[in-house]
Amino acid sequence: MLDSLLQFLITGVTVGSTYALVGLGFAIIYNASDVVNFAQGEFVMIGAMVAISLLGAGTPFPLALLLAVMATVAVGLVLEALAVEPARGAPVVTLVIITIGASILLRGVALLVWGKDFHAMPHFSGDAPLHLGSATLLPQNLWVMGGTAALVLAVRQFFRRTSAGKALLACSCNRTAAQLMGINVRRMMLLAYGLSAALGAVAGLLVAPITFTSYDSGVMLGLKGFSAAILGGMGNPMGAVAGGLLLGVLESLSAGLISSGYKDAIAFVVVLLVLFLRPSGLFGKGAVERA
Amino acid sequence: MHMRKRFFGLILGAGVLAAGSSFAADPIRIGTFLTVTGPASFLGDPELRTLQMYVEELNARGGVLGRKLELVHYDTVGQAKEAVTFVKRLIQNDKVDVIVGGSSTGDTMAAIPEVEKAGIPLISLAGGVEIVEPVKKWVFKTPHTDRMAAIRIFEDMKKRGIRKFALISGDGGYDKSGRKQVLELAPSHGLEVVADESYGNKDTDMTTQLTKIRATDAQAILNFGFGAAPAIVTRNVRQLGITLPVYQSHGVGSKKFIEMAGEAAEGVRLPAAALVVAEQLADSDPQKKVLLDYKAKFQAKHGEVSTFGGHAYDGFFIAVEAIQRAGGTDPARVRDEIEKTRGFVGTAGVFHMSPQDHMGLSVDAFKMVEVRKGNWVIID
Structure with missing residues (x-):
């Protein structure tokens, strides 16, 4: 039993790291603009798909990954410039609906470009399982966890130490005030979309070898990442990460100890309970009224 | 936004006319309702392509019983409610002679009451056992279960x-x-x-x-x-x-x-x-030639072949051969002939239908x- 439990936990943390990475992207755009970007899952898909195509065309591994991230960032910037920016000043709900539209569009384009098939990406460093007692994990699982940890720290440093990060936070606190203080809000929005597209792409690259990618795989990842961000407290990047890990472990434990048929139901019931008791999420600071 | 496509084979028809032959009688109308778009498009997409491919091919060869084939298609997007509407339309407005289709078990089951009521033979391309068990007079199917x-x-x-x-x-x-x-x-x-x-x-x-x-x-x-x-x-x-x-x-x-x-x-x-x-079947296997032919034809036009398209091949040719044996499109006679399908070599296996078995495949298919x-x- 104890052996099984260890495996459940390892599985939970691995899956949870994926949710965390996607959730982090949600949190950054929300931070900068109060908008939940529902195209976040599509960033994940595009990152993986571009890399798989480039690898298929014979591009060296690191270069393919780099180009995939850059391509996804470009998509993020275009989304901001062509869809979100023109609707500046519109209510948040309108912007959210725009991102939903964008996600459907991106999925459609991916369908045309890459077809309906699943695509596999090679593991970064082999697929021989590593053993921890009787539990096992793949080297790629370590890449996912390590990658998540590294990105989380980088994002944290970005918001704390760099002036761009602080400016982004300022936009989230009070956009008008930020503008009056000389912050280029327009550029900050582009930065937020570019940054979260990059995070999404990296998430896609890290998990693609384990999960396979198809034109619609962003839907599920987006949903789970969104739940993670909500659970942790929307707008708190570290909360999103904690929420993702918690959600992954919850799913794995409910599948392992109770019933695999109800694992998603159990996990979501817990999410709902948390939100009933703490509407702003586990690490949210409570809703701030803004004029 | 349901695409409705009629394939009069205009270009083909023009070519045939130019060559000096023409279709005298009314066309034979084959109706179909498939999930060509939406989440189950992997079923309907190759099925429709297969049907179109062979309708074109047979028309180019002079049709069936000297009559041109016409395919009337509706896309259900995998929604059973739509399937009912489309099957009604196929029967009442388009006056089809036979229906080959229903990509999913849900779509097919929804359509069954309509074809049973109207008395039009239907050959389903869906997997569920319940389509043919218990046996329904006008309903057949080609895929394995x-x-x-x-x-x-x-x-x-x-x-x-x-x-x-x-x-x-x-x-x-x-x-x-x-x-x-x-x-x-x-x-x-x-x-x-x-x-x-x-x-x-x-x-x-x-x-x-x-x-x-x-x-x-x-x-x-x-x-x-x-x-x-x-x-x-x-x-x-x-x-x-x-x-x-x-x-x-x-x-x-x-x-x-x-x-x-x-x-x-x-x-x-x-x-x-x-x-x-x-490719690995023994040369003596009667299916080998059928399979390789279908595969080559489909792949030359559309890329990787799938078993779902194969089910459409089976349904289409079972219907066409039944019409040929019946010598016309009288629904009751076509139905009887479909039920009498024996030893039809299809992609799914060799079909032996009977009044008790409206699928006609054995486990070793x-x-x-x-x-x-x-x-x-x-x-x-």
Whole structure:
């Protein structure tokens, strides 16, 4: 039993790291603009798909990954410039609906470009399982966890130490005030979309070898990442990460100890309970009224 | 936005007219309602392409009984409610002579009351056993059923001396129907299901469920699933160091599965449609020529062939041959002739229909295959 439990936990943390990475992207755009970007899952898909195509065309591994991230960032910037920016000043709900539209569009384009098939990406460093007692994990699982940890720290440093990060936070606190203080809000929005597209792409690259990618795989990842961000407290990047890990472990434990048929139901019931008791999420600071 | 396409074969027709021949009588109208777009487009898309391809081909050769074929198609997007509307329209407005279609079991079941009422023969391209059991007068089908797949797997398990196995399946319609058949049929084959685990079809990791299975005394693992999930299950089994034999269902019968599961796929066994292993069939096998012909034709135009398109081939030619034997399109006579289909060599197998059996395939229409060195090998 104890052996099984260890495996459940390892599985939970691995899956949870994926949710965390996607959730982090949600949190950054929300931070900068109060908008939940529902195209976040599509960033994940595009990152993986571009890399798989480039690898298929014979591009060296690191270069393919780099180009995939850059391509996804470009998509993020275009989304901001062509869809979100023109609707500046519109209510948040309108912007959210725009991102939903964008996600459907991106999925459609991916369908045309890459077809309906699943695509596999090679593991970064082999697929021989590593053993921890009787539990096992793949080297790629370590890449996912390590990658998540590294990105989380980088994002944290970005918001704390760099002036761009602080400016982004300022936009989230009070956009008008930020503008009056000389912050280029327009550029900050582009930065937020570019940054979260990059995070999404990296998430896609890290998990693609384990999960396979198809034109619609962003839907599920987006949903789970969104739940993670909500659970942790929307707008708190570290909360999103904690929420993702918690959600992954919850799913794995409910599948392992109770019933695999109800694992998603159990996990979501817990999410709902948390939100009933703490509407702003586990690490949210409570809703701030803004004029 | 349901695309409605009529294929008058304008260009083709013009070509034929220029060549000096013409179609005198009314065209023979073949109706179809498929899931060409939407989540189940992987079914309807190759099915429609197959039907269009052969309608064109037969028309170019002068049609059937000297009459041109006309395909009337509606896209249900996988919604049973739409299917009912479209079938009504096919019968009442388009006055089709026979219907080949219904990509999914849900669409077909919804359409059945309409065709039974109107008395128009329908050949379904969906898998569910309930379409032809109990037998309905006007309803036939061409694909294998999940029950046949389960029986084929059980036979192979017994040959290997397996008595207890663990089942793991997804949460889709295909998975659930397969799971039901497996749980129902296992006891009568002397097999015990010691674990019954499930996963979401979009899940990315099934090691938790497999860890539970590892703790049981199962002698084999059976995964009834579709899409990427079975490849993930197969990889996870090997990752956990489980050495039990792994069985998959016919839902993964494509090269894509081997490509995705990689080395973990070695030794995996599954019942596959003959189309998957066409090249390996003995030259004496009557299906070989049919399969290779269909494969070559489809791939020349549309890329990778799928068993779903094959079901449309079977349904289309069973209908055409019945019309030829009936010498016309009188619905009752065409129906009778479809029921009298004997020894029709299709892509799914050799069909022997009867008043009691409106599918006409036997269990051995499935070939038991094993993955060896990244390829399918027929073992039974």
